[in-house]
Amino acid sequence: MNLDFDDLYTTTTVPWDLGEPQPAVVAFERAGRISGAVLDVGCGLGDNAIYLAGRGYRVTAIDAAAPAIEQARRRAAARGVDVEFAVADATGLTDFDSRFDTVLDSALYHCLTDEQRPQYIAAVHRATKPGALLSMLCFSDQTIGGLPAPFPVSEHNIRDTLSAGGWAITDLSPGELTAVTASAREFVTQYPDAVSDDKGRVLMPIWIVQAQRV
Template identity: 35%
Template structure:
């Protein structure tokens, strides 16, 4: 859930209603490429089972499956799920529509990925609750990889209601026990280009956390 949305008429819409309107607005939203932070943090891991939360049109799920992961890809938008299925024909991916705050996939996974799981009008504590549930879905010796926006692009002027916590705030929200250890925690600054072509900078963070027992 990593896209800003400026239409004021969607301000009171949540969950499936908001994201269905978002995806139906255009025939394709994302580039289809995997998120760079996920690629960086997962490329050296041995493939196993993976859960992709907020999979959108499937760029991350497809990249993982092509590298041998058995992927479960979930999103609140059935339209996004159908687009992912179409692109991923022949790959070992299970697709499912879930409202993660109320309907979380069952089972545990060697990798749980939450890349830019933000929403412009999320409910209070929604993201924190989903991430805590995500940590519970990590198998022993598995990883939780969280990519987050930390600040809006430097050229952005509109207001937003997204929860953009720092790395320390995210770890505090997760409230993980001593059976976890942080393998990577980094704030990353990258170039960001506005829809009008203005070049600026944005800050993202990445966490890779391993469950030891």
């Protein structure tokens, strides 16, 4: 994926800027997938981290894009919640060894190259405690209403990479990622049967992945 995220966060409204947490992340929390010290990796503008902090979790949120972290800090301050934000490389996660009980990846994995993905999963393993939980949302190679994901990843890729990196997948199923239609209009209008939610936001195909550190 060849995108300049610093530029995107500075010059545009990104399609994943809902101004609220991803519905799938809310579902993770309600299902008991979040506990202890939480790492939101690839946090973007911070809405998922802010939601979890507002629910009482200790959240550290990182992103490689400094403009995203700057905006996320302002959002957290405006909402009166405490999140530890940092600019950091998800494929290294230096200074975070054995720190987290839960990892949330809301649409980061598919942004990485084939070479970076094993590095990232190994880094997340180092940053977590034994038995830690990983909850991940990743663009899939399926479609919803004929709409494909822009950066599709196969189930086989996820299973092989996580298994080799020390994670046991407990569930992997198709699901939906919510995107702001206006921001993704050029892409979405090619697919007249694309599915939207009750707020007019497009639903994009993902894998919903749950795994445990072994």
